[in-house]
Amino acid sequence: MGTKNFTEKYVRDKDGWVKVSAKGNKFQMTAEQLLNHLLPAIAGVKPGLTWKVEYKPKGKSLSSGK
Numbered sequence: 672m673g674t675k676n677f678t679e680k681y682v683r684d685k686d687g688w689v690k691v692s693a694k695g696n697k698f699q700m701t702a703e704q705l706l707n708h709l710l711p712a713i714a715g716v717k718p719g720l721t722w723k724v725e726y727k728p729k730g731k732s733l734s735s736g737k
């Protein structure tokens with residue numbers, strides 16, 4: 672999710688969801704927090720945001736380095 676100036680990533684990790692900020696900082700979050708971040712963008716409440724969904728097979732987690 673992002674704009675032309677920044678991009679954030681949300682990935683499923685073995686411990687839950689992780690937000691990776693535009694600067695590369697990682698933040699653990701619950702599923703509820705994830706939805707609170709994504710739903711306004713999907714609903715079009717925040718104009719100018721784009722989002723993309725990519726499938727990553729299991730075993731390719733953020734913390735495992737694969």
